[in-house]
Amino acid sequence: MGKYLSFSIIAIKHGYKNKGETIARFAFYGIILLVFSSLWNAVGSEKIGLKPRDMIWYLAMTEWIVLSYPLIHTAIQEDIRTGNVAYLLTRPIPYIWVKFFEGMGTLLLRMLILAFAGFGFAYFITGGLPTNPLGLLLYFPVGIFASMVVTLYQSIIGLFSFWLQDATPIYWIFSKCNFILGGMMLPLDIYPEWLQKIAMLTPFSSFLYLPVKACLELDASLLLEALIKLTVWAVIGLIAMQLIYLRGVKKLNVNGG
């Protein structure tokens, strides 16, 4: 395990040096919250049963995950496109796990920095804490767990580069599903019932909507549901990642690196 954590630590050190990108993410976080607070002020979130303040906190919490997870797929597809993967596969540790743990390092650093941004901007815009402030404390570990599972799925997307060369189009669809089915901008409660049902069957609602709603409402049963679903999706993701990775490597061996 120690060798994998070393990759995470290297990624943290690397990310720490990349200040320009961190500042940009910080600013983007603020801009998104500002845009949506303007939107909710214009239409009134009371109509969907949420106080304007809680609506902004909801968005801050979902965005914390979305803006933190690293785009591992770009690193993987670059390795495959340039042929570097052929050299990286000869290491005594599985290539995909290296990428995954590097991603974890980047994720944790970003989450720590963006936690300040999200809290600061949301507090500044709303002028106070959410209705259940304790939920914020609870959300810290839950949000990190959800982000780790999202990062796992990001790695799986990257593995499709073994077949497609460029996995970006799959990432577009993944990110938009997070947007819509995950309830990133709008809580799923306001969706038509049929769309809510579809969303709840996908992993996306477990990534964003369920953990955020459970923590914001301090609902123990909902939190349990969120954690169970996240764990199930994590196990499915781990198995899928391993299977796809082995098939991808086999394909690379057959066709040449």
Added chain:
Amino acid sequence: MVDEMNLKNNYEFFTHLLKINLKSLTSLRGAFLLQATFMIINNLVFFTMWWVFFKKFKSIKGWEITDLCALYGVVAFVFGVSVIFFGGVRSLAKMIDGGDLDVYLTQPKNTLFYASSSQSHASGWGDVVSGIILLWFSGYLTFGSLPLMLTVLFCSFVVFVCIGILFNSLAFWMGPMDSLARQFYDFVVTFSIYPQVIFSQFLKMILFTVIPGGFIGHLPVSLLREFSWSNLGFLVVGSAGFFILSVVVFNRGLKKYESGNRFIGVGTN
């Protein structure tokens, strides 16, 4: 006469470059179709958020779903056309910092024009198609409105490309800022796709100056909703202003440019 010849030469050069870029893109037909198709799906899926939103809220300060459809259509179309014709703009900062402009400087063509149009992105075709679909559904795309539609789209396109040149040109003075320039670009797109009736006066002012998303989405759609000569004048003058500013800033920066001492070929992507 010389100017006329120059213009004709540049036009011919541009069309040749376009053909080469298109050939390069379609040589990997599967990847091209995948990117274009997934981009269409991506844009249309994204728009469902507004469909859900307007199911609950009938309008946002007078803006209805058809107006949002037009806003998304304009921005998607303009984004698509800009990355098809001037896909190199997004990489300008990287070229400047890496000394990769050398290859364009040695050619008897305008450096900015050549470097900007040297790349074309397949996903842009998906943006263009989804832009047309959204504009069609908005109801603003009619035969009668076509001249106005083309005018506002052209102005929006000019502003969009010029903003990219401006942000990326900062690399002449600030060095490695490829990632930051892309983020700025994303800020502009983010602000362009929301109706600006929701913003305060101060934010609106920013949206026509520092982050000029107002020229790209809001103003063109406002003109489609309700035509006014003053707004059209504002859009035309604004786009001309951004054009001049971007060319001046790039040329000033070019004087500070340091060669990368590298010998590379001009690639299409």
